[in-house]
Amino acid sequence: MSIRVKLEAFEGPLDLLLHLIDKNKINIYDIPIVEITDQYLDYLFAMQEMNLDIASEFLLMAANLLHIKSRMLLPKRKEEAEQEEGEDPRQELTRKLAEYKKYKELSFKLRELDEEWSKVYYKTTGIFITEANNDSDNYTISVSFNDLRIIYLELLKKRQDKLNVRAGEINVVVQRDRVSIKNKMKQIQQILSTKGRFIFSRLFVKGKKSMTEIVTAFLAILILVKTGKAAVEQKRQFSDILVVRLGKNKDGSCRHGE
Amino acid sequence: MVVADMESKNGYDNLNTIFLQDMDVKDDDEIVASVIESLLFISGEPLSLGKITSILEIDKKRVKKVIEHMKEVYKDRRRGIMIREINECYLLCTKPENHDYTKELCQSGQKHVLSQAAYETLAIIAYNKPITKAEIDEIRGVNSDSAIAKLLERNLIRKAGHVNSPGKPILYETTEEFLKCFGFSSHDALPPLE
Amino acid sequence: MVVADMESKNGYDNLNTIFLQDMDVKDDDEIVASVIESLLFISGEPLSLGKITSILEIDKKRVKKVIEHMKEVYKDRRRGIMIREINECYLLCTKPENHDYTKELCQSGQKHVLSQAAYETLAIIAYNKPITKAEIDEIRGVNSDSAIAKLLERNLIRKAGHVNSPGKPILYETTEEFLKCFGFSSHDALPPLE
Numbered sequence: 325m326s327i328r329v330k331l332e333a334f335e336g337p338l339d340l341l342l343h344l345i346d347k348n349k350i351n352i353y354d355i356p357i358v359e360i361t362d363q364y365l366d367y368l369f370a371m372q373e374m375n376l377d378i379a380s381e382f383l384l385m386a387a388n389l390l391h392i393k394s395r396m397l398l399p400k401r402k403e404e405a406e407q408e409e410g411e412d413p414r415q416e417l418t419r420k421l422a423e424y425k426k427y428k429e430l431s432f433k434l435r436e437l438d439e440e441w442s443k444v445y446y447k448t449t450g451i452f453i454t455e456a457n458n459d460s461d462n463y464t465i466s467v468s469f470n471d472l473r474i475i476y477l478e479l480l481k482k483r484q485d486k487l488n489v490r491a492g493e494i495n496v497v498v499q500r501d502r503v504s505i506k507n508k509m510k511q512i513q514q515i516l517s518t519k520g521r522f523i524f525s526r527l528f529v530k531g532k533k534s535m536t537e538i539v540t541a542f543l544a545i546l547i548l549v550k551t552g553k554a555a556v557e558q559k560r561q562f563s564d565i566l567v568v569r570l571g572k573n574k575d576g577s578c579r580h581g582e
Numbered sequence: 583m584v585v586a587d588m589e590s591k592n593g594y595d596n597l598n599t600i601f602l603q604d605m606d607v608k609d610d611d612e613i614v615a616s617v618i619e620s621l622l623f624i625s626g627e628p629l630s631l632g633k634i635t636s637i638l639e640i641d642k643k644r645v646k647k648v649i650e651h652m653k654e655v656y657k658d659r660r661r662g663i664m665i666r667e668i669n670e671c672y673l674l675c676t677k678p679e680n681h682d683y684t685k686e687l688c689q690s691g692q693k694h695v696l697s698q699a700a701y702e703t704l705a706i707i708a709y710n711k712p713i714t715k716a717e718i719d720e721i722r723g724v725n726s727d728s729a730i731a732k733l734l735e736r737n738l739i740r741k742a743g744h745v746n747s748p749g750k751p752i753l754y755e756t757t758e759e760f761l762k763c764f765g766f767s768s769h770d771a772l773p774p775l776e
Numbered sequence: 777m778v779v780a781d782m783e784s785k786n787g788y789d790n791l792n793t794i795f796l797q798d799m800d801v802k803d804d805d806e807i808v809a810s811v812i813e814s815l816l817f818i819s820g821e822p823l824s825l826g827k828i829t830s831i832l833e834i835d836k837k838r839v840k841k842v843i844e845h846m847k848e849v850y851k852d853r854r855r856g857i858m859i860r861e862i863n864e865c866y867l868l869c870t871k872p873e874n875h876d877y878t879k880e881l882c883q884s885g886q887k888h889v890l891s892q893a894a895y896e897t898l899a900i901i902a903y904n905k906p907i908t909k910a911e912i913d914e915i916r917g918v919n920s921d922s923a924i925a926k927l928l929e930r931n932l933i934r935k936a937g938h939v940n941s942p943g944k945p946i947l948y949e950t951t952e953e954f955l956k957c958f959g960f961s962s963h964d965a966l967p968p969l970e
Binding site for chain 1: 817860867868869870871872873875878879881882889890892893895896898899900902903915916917918919956957958959967969
Binding site: 612613615616617618619620621622623624625637638655659660661662663674676677680683684686687 | 806807809810811812813814815816817818819823831832849853854855856857868870871874877878880881882
């Protein structure tokens with residue numbers, strides 16, 4: 325069983341040869357080619373017996389080993405031996421093995437680095453800044469909360485009576501249903517003094533648009549129109565009524581709407 | 583394993599020296615600080631005290647103490663980030679005084695801009711939450727539909743139930759994202775109106 | 777900027793004290809460090825030296841010097857993040873020694889382990905780029921098709937043109953993702969072969 329696992333684990337013929345060299349504690353630059361070839365073939369036979377698919381590279385290497393072995397065993401002619409001085413038939417194999425061994429070791433190093441650096445995390449999301457709006461709606465400004473506070477205070481000044489100052493009292497505010505013509509007039513005038521004009525239907529809080537309130541507001545506007553403080557425009561029957569300011573501003577100037 | 587046999591080589595950011603450090607959170611506040619910085623760095627969302635505590639497996643008081651200390655350390659002007667606290671949640675953000683530079687990185691796509699209408703609406707909700715759209719409209723004197731939609735989309739406000747009255751109008755309130763964007767640690771920390 | 781006008785109020789995380797600092801990058805390396813930390817913090821991608829330099833409007837040499845100093849400072853064990861350099865680009869990441877804790881925030885899911893064949897192929901490409909598949913096969917003594925496919929899929933290698941010879945074989949080279957995943961600051965930083 326263990327030999328099978330081993331066989332499947334070899335990356336290729338060079339890997340198998342390196343394993344044999346390592347196992348036999350052989351110097352890669354002086355490979356006992358006969359022994360190594362025999363052992364290599366034993367492995368291939370074992371693979372064959374186990375019906376493992378032997379990659380063609382393994383067979384090619386086997387042929388190569390046998391060729392080297394034959395060259396080593398054949399007696400050389402004298403002049404040939406002189407000519408080939410230093411050119412060992414194993415040389416090419418040794419070079420290949422050394423080269424492969426180098427990268428095999430580097431691959432272990434890479435595996436180690438991969439493992440270590442996978443412990444590092446990078447920031448992906450969560451920028452402190454909100455996204456931009458790409459809509460064309462109005463102009464855009466960049467503000468701090470203090471600006472928001474100022475924006476709010478300005479609104480507050482303009483529309484003081486409209487505000488429930490403390491959070492939590494909302495239910496009381498919403499359910500407030502007491503309306504008088506006088507209050508409504510005051511409210512409408514306030515809106516007119518800041519906005520210059522408004523659409524009648526916008527005067528009401530949707531949830532509490534009671535008949536009393538609509539009637540009261542309508543009466544208030546009629547009085548304002550009658551006293552020359554406001555004018556009403558309606559483009560078509562049943563369309564929204566536009567209420568427009570008439571008369572003087574605080575600074576004495578006179579204008580019609582905005 | 584083979585890896586263990588590899589000898590030290592130059593050229594890879596001295597990771598090995600870093601690995602030599604022994605890690606024990608149990609008795610070292612410095613390591614607790616280091617881990618908290620790591621956690622806050624990778625967490626996109628504000629990280630709750632509870633979550634930090636459960637990861638570190640030390641008690642809340644100690645985590646809080648270390649974070650308070652870290653906040654002080656971050657004040658060093660060499661630092662470009664700081665810890666923000668929002669409702670017992672923590673997150674890292676850039677220092678506002680570097681805005682002139684950071685904004686250049688965040689140009690298209692990430693600028694901090696809303697319409698005037700949206701800011702007005704946001705201010706009203708922040709000071710009057712929970713509040714209905716009708717009331718917002720009333721204060722602003724104009725319809726705030728699109729501003730509210732924008733703020734909801736940006737997660738700066740959220741629905742906070744209904745008023746128990748005809749039509750059941752929706753109530754709105756500001757979110758933690760709002761606190762985060764405007765630099766508050768809780769809703770109680772809003773600047774007083776007057 | 778609007779922010780500068782903020783008067784002192786409680787509740788904004790002592791933002792005001794920070795604003796009191798005078799900002800002038802021109803003559804203060806501490807502020808340069810702070811801005812760089814801010815920039816690296818917001819940038820998801822590795823930030824190039826050129827980009828940092830153009831935002832700060834100071835010279836490259838000074839930016840590099842400050843970053844080198846920052847790298848040293850980040851080694852403090854109280855710090856949970858560090859600066860990585862990849863091809864003259866910089867980015868922040870968590871310290872690996874905090875992994876036991878950071879991994880709990882990052883559902884890393886399946887481990888993306890490569891095969892031995894893939895590591896061998898990667899090593900060969902890293903040291904011989906650009907290189908053809910035939911040359912890789914020659915060194916490994918075996919076909920490397922599936923290893924190359926896997927590495928391409930992981931974006932660790934990429935095609936780098938063709939050899940101008942019959943069949944126009946494709947050349948492969950390692951990517952920046954390779955540098956990032958394996959902790960190298962540049963291709964020159966690979967450990968020497970012998």
